[in-house]
Amino acid sequence: MTFKMILKIENRVTKVQYDFDVTDKNESGMFYVFEIELPQGVDDGDYEYNLFDNDKIVATGIMRIGDYKDTVSAYT
Numbered sequence: 001m002t003f004k005m006i007l008k009i010e011n012r013v014t015k016v017q018y019d020f021d022v023t024d025k026n027e028s029g030m031f032y033v034f035e036i037e038l039p040q041g042v043d044d045g046d047y048e049y050n051l052f053d054n055d056k057i058v059a060t061g062i063m064r065i066g067d068y069k070d071t072v073s074a075y076t
Contacts (some may be wrong), residue, residue, distance in 0.1 A: 007036065
């Protein structure tokens with residue numbers, strides 16, 4: 001059984017947003033399983049994501065795309 005959902009991601013630096021129609025393959029009761037194909041030119045970096053089932057958010061978090069290296073330094 002599969003479930004159609006929407007995955008919304010937003011780059012944490014540039015604030016560029018992307019939406020994907022995804023289908024949960026429902027292979028696990030603990031995780032959502034799906035594949036996406038990123039469009040050409042998507043920047044490497046950290047993205048906040050929200051996974052929607054209808055209008056309800058069912059998962060949120062941060063994902064990293066590419067070989068992005070965080071350059072934030074801490075000062076004392």
